[in-house]
Amino acid sequence: MANSKQGEKPNGESVFKDPLRTAVSSACSRLQGAYLGDKQSPAHHSSRARLAELRRGAGLKLEQNPLALELTIYSTFPEFEENLVGKGDRISDSERAAYFALSLFGVHMQSATMPMHVPVRTFANACGVLSSRRESSSVKHRVDAMLLASSEDARMIHVRSLVTLLRAEEIGFDYGKFAQDLRGLMNPKKRPSIQLTWGRDFALGFYRSQSPQQEP
Numbered sequence: 001m002a003n004s005k006q007g008e009k010p011n012g013e014s015v016f017k018d019p020l021r022t023a024v025s026s027a028c029s030r031l032q033g034a035y036l037g038d039k040q041s042p043a044h045h046s047s048r049a050r051l052a053e054l055r056r057g058a059g060l061k062l063e064q065n066p067l068a069l070e071l072t073i074y075s076t077f078p079e080f081e082e083n084l085v086g087k088g089d090r091i092s093d094s095e096r097a098a099y100f101a102l103s104l105f106g107v108h109m110q111s112a113t114m115p116m117h118v119p120v121r122t123f124a125n126a127c128g129v130l131s132s133r134r135e136s137s138s139v140k141h142r143v144d145a146m147l148l149a150s151s152e153d154a155r156m157i158h159v160r161s162l163v164t165l166l167r168a169e170e171i172g173f174d175y176g177k178f179a180q181d182l183r184g185l186m187n188p189k190k191r192p193s194i195q196l197t198w199g200r201d202f203a204l205g206f207y208r209s210q211s212p213q214q215e216p
Helices: 019-035 042-056 068-076 093-108 123-133 138-148 152-169 175-185 191-210
Strands: none
Touching: 019 042, 019 068, 019 093, 019 175, 042 068, 042 093, 068 093, 093 152, 093 175, 123 138, 123 152, 123 175, 123 191, 138 152, 138 191, 175 191
């Protein structure tokens, strides 16, 4: 598999080197580029089929979906590096995070007419923007429940419901960073800082969307 590559800012400048983030970002860019391109092209039909396969894995554990790990690595090749891969029957945190991110990307891209992998916005920030567009406090309640979830299963249930709502509002976010954060949440030592960052990003996404001129 390939050596680590740097991610890119919208202007093409390098901004990160995390191989998981790079692999997932590249996969999402390829898939959405082909899906949103020429509807008559083989690339479009191939991407549409791949996204449907990924979408079917959303909500399932890797252990319940034996072909999902193969599909995840295949979708992220060649950027998914050897050091991200688990050993034997052990699924690595990077593999699990990539699987979660790509399956949810499949959900997010269903019937999409614009890119849903948007490198300039984090997942929590996107949820803040979503909350600002809705009159009820239901989005905040979902985000709070996600942040306070006591297990990965409970957390991912809330994450998936939020992605479905984001799809309805056509709000995208950075799936590479999302995968990186999901992996961090699996580590008890890193979890508190990511939860804190997500809470801050949510609040900033909400308030900045009220004042568009403050957006970076």
